Amino acid sequence: MGLGLAWAVEWLRLSAGLMEEHRTELIELDRPIGDSDHGENMDRGFRAVLQKLQDAPPASPGAALKLAAMTLMSTVGGAAGPLYGTAYLRAATSIGDAAELDAAALAAALAAARDGIVARGKAESGDKTMVDAWTPAVEAAEAAAAGGDTTAVLMAAAEAAEAGAVATDPLVARKGRASYLGERSAGHRDPGAASSALLLRAAATAAAS
């Protein structure tokens, strides 16, 4: 059995819950190396996604992710809004109008999301951005996809993203606001990598439920 509309909607709902729950933590991460707004930006964006889900319920998983893309693009602002907007839009395009995603389609959608972030932000691995959560997540998802279990694919992605976010701590930022600090950006976790890990955790939890 693949993952369908119910999973996609649950993913977005759980994402909104985690953004609200971790709002302060993401703000605190953005304080020393940014402008202290990441938690606020993400919470605002996902609140708007929840509202949109109620007002215009999507009919397919691809439509749900497209709804998220459009809403995040117009409500998150800053660097993260266009980056996440592009990620969800590319994932939606990868899914197309399929009713269900199998393990391979899921890994492909995550890869499309990551590629969208890279195309938009031009960050490479090790630049201390959300890409450092997404790239290990995609690699883990692709490796797990061979087993054919959709929940296992998302669990592997979430774990790898969490490890990737932790691994940004010692890095010197080369993209985004944190890069203005140069060497002084080392010793702090990248807020976008942290929020990306939470979003992928939400995807896994939605699949397991």
Ligand code: ADP
């Ligand atoms: P802003 O920096 O405009 O206030 P946010 O605080 O919402 O925006 O988001 C900051 C996050 O965006 C960073 O932690 C980083 O993960 C991500 N980011 C910034 N620039 C880039 C980029 N060029 N490529 C990938 N991610 C980026």
Ligand code: MG
């Ligand atoms: Mg910020």
Ligand code: MG
């Ligand atoms: Mg800002």
